[in-house]
Amino acid sequence: xxxxxxxxxxxxxxxxxxxxxxxxxxxxxxxxxxxxxxxxxxxxxxxxxxxxxxxxxxxxxxxxxxxxxxxxxxxxxxxxxxxxxxxxxxxxxxxxxxxxxxxxxxxxxxxxxxxxxxxxxxxxxxxxxxxxxxxxxxxxxxxxxxxxxxx
Numbered sequence: 001x002x003x004x005x006x007x008x009x010x011x012x013x014x015x016x017x018x019x020x021x022x023x024x025x026x027x028x029x030x031x032x033x034x035x036x037x038x039x040x041x042x043x044x045x046x047x048x049x050x051x052x053x054x055x056x057x058x059x060x061x062x063x064x065x066x067x068x069x070x071x072x073x074x075x076x077x078x079x080x081x082x083x084x085x086x087x088x089x090x091x092x093x094x095x096x097x098x099x100x101x102x103x104x105x106x107x108x109x110x111x112x113x114x115x116x117x118x119x120x121x122x123x124x125x126x127x128x129x130x131x132x133x134x135x136x137x138x139x140x141x142x143x144x145x146x147x148x149x150x151x
Contacts, residue, residue: 023074062131
């Protein structure tokens with residue numbers, strides 16, 4: 001059986017390495033799907049009420065952060081990824097309290113609104129937490145099911 005050195009003292013089999021690559025692709029696909037869903041729910045053509053579009057988009061943004069982190073490190077624990085995702089979401093929200101002309105000009109663009117937002121809101125933090133929790137719950141169920149198949 002072939003072994004591939006991935007980190008300092010841990011040798012992983014080729015099968016484990018391939019499974020990691022497949023997990024990354026799965027999480028990357030999930031991240032892209034969440035981004036598409038977030039853009040779609042904010043699209044005015046759908047006619048969603050403002051509050052639904054706003055907070056669904058924020059929840060999807062939180063879920064996207066979680067899925068993006070799992071893409072980077074698919075072997076991380078669900079709880080650990082939730083905590084890091086929550087920290088990132090809170091930091092981004094608190095960062096909205098910082099104002100500088102160039103940054104505010106970027107926030108006024110569509111890209112700035114989607115990536116950073118413009119106005120600090122604790123409701124956004126709650127929406128991020130809901131999105132992170134929903135994606136993590138689904139992820140945890142899948143991880144447990146996949147682990148049971150391996151054992």
